[in-house]
Amino acid sequence: MASDGFRSINVDIWEEDVLQESDLVEAYHLDGAEAQQEAEGISQQVRGHLNKGDAPTALSSLLSSPLPYGPSPTLQPAKESILSTLLVLLNSVKSTEISALLKSLDLDQRDTLMKWIYKGLARPELGAGGVLLGWHEKLTEIAGTGCIVRVMTDRRRV
Template identity: 40%
Template sequence: RAEAEGGRTATARRGVDEAAEDRRGEEKGNGVGKRKEKEEETLDAQSPPAGPDEQEVNHLLNEGKTVDALKIILKTAPIGSKCQIVKDAASALAMRVLLAVKASEMEQAVGSLDRESVDVLMKYIYRGFESPSEGSSGHLLAWHEKAYAAGGIGSIVRVMTDRKRV
């Protein structure tokens, strides 16, 4: 029994020694830390745009082109972004667009979307449910009904199981 415990202690010591060696290697610049930096740079280079252009969306909303504004919001959603500020700004803009669309235009708007856009729409709908504002819940429920009719249960499952959030 003492040998088994001693074996565990030796294994634990080896793990601690390896971690300390990694830290020393990073301090010396042997590439361990640099490898992580390169991975982060690669992710930044591949990251999607910083979200929808607020001026363009506001211009479309002022002209009454809510369906076009919706399409821009969905196509430029910062899904892969790690910046919460960008996601919050895009979500707030998406809520403004969703609430600007009249109930009579919802079905036509959802019908003009592809499957991926319907999934992003569902993500924004669920994000809106997380922090409801005055009168938004009923409107979001109407959106959910139309998006569910277009995307089916598969859309809900894809949104709920996807780790990338808006």
């Protein structure tokens, strides 16, 4: 016969508190409006480099900038601005130039690019899946699968 009082002790009082995302990753240093202004500045700078035909500098400056991360809904407009600028940049590079461009990036820039590629792939309504998959393929060839693992395990989401 089963005892109906086997769980009369509250075991939750001996458990540690639940670990929150905010405990693991510090919050982004700007609020939504400031992040949007910074994103617009980065976008203008990148588009200026693109107008000069300097895609390597444009990509490097975009990926080296402190980009908004975290789940805060106030950061979404800044993230959308950066993503649209990145898509313009990726579409402007010829497929024969992608490998040389990716080789010029450092490890952190490659990881950041992979984060943004995944962010774009998660948005099929943008219609950039083919371009992003092409960049993903080339980036994986150059950076290896370690790049994918680092992006998947990093808690700072763009």
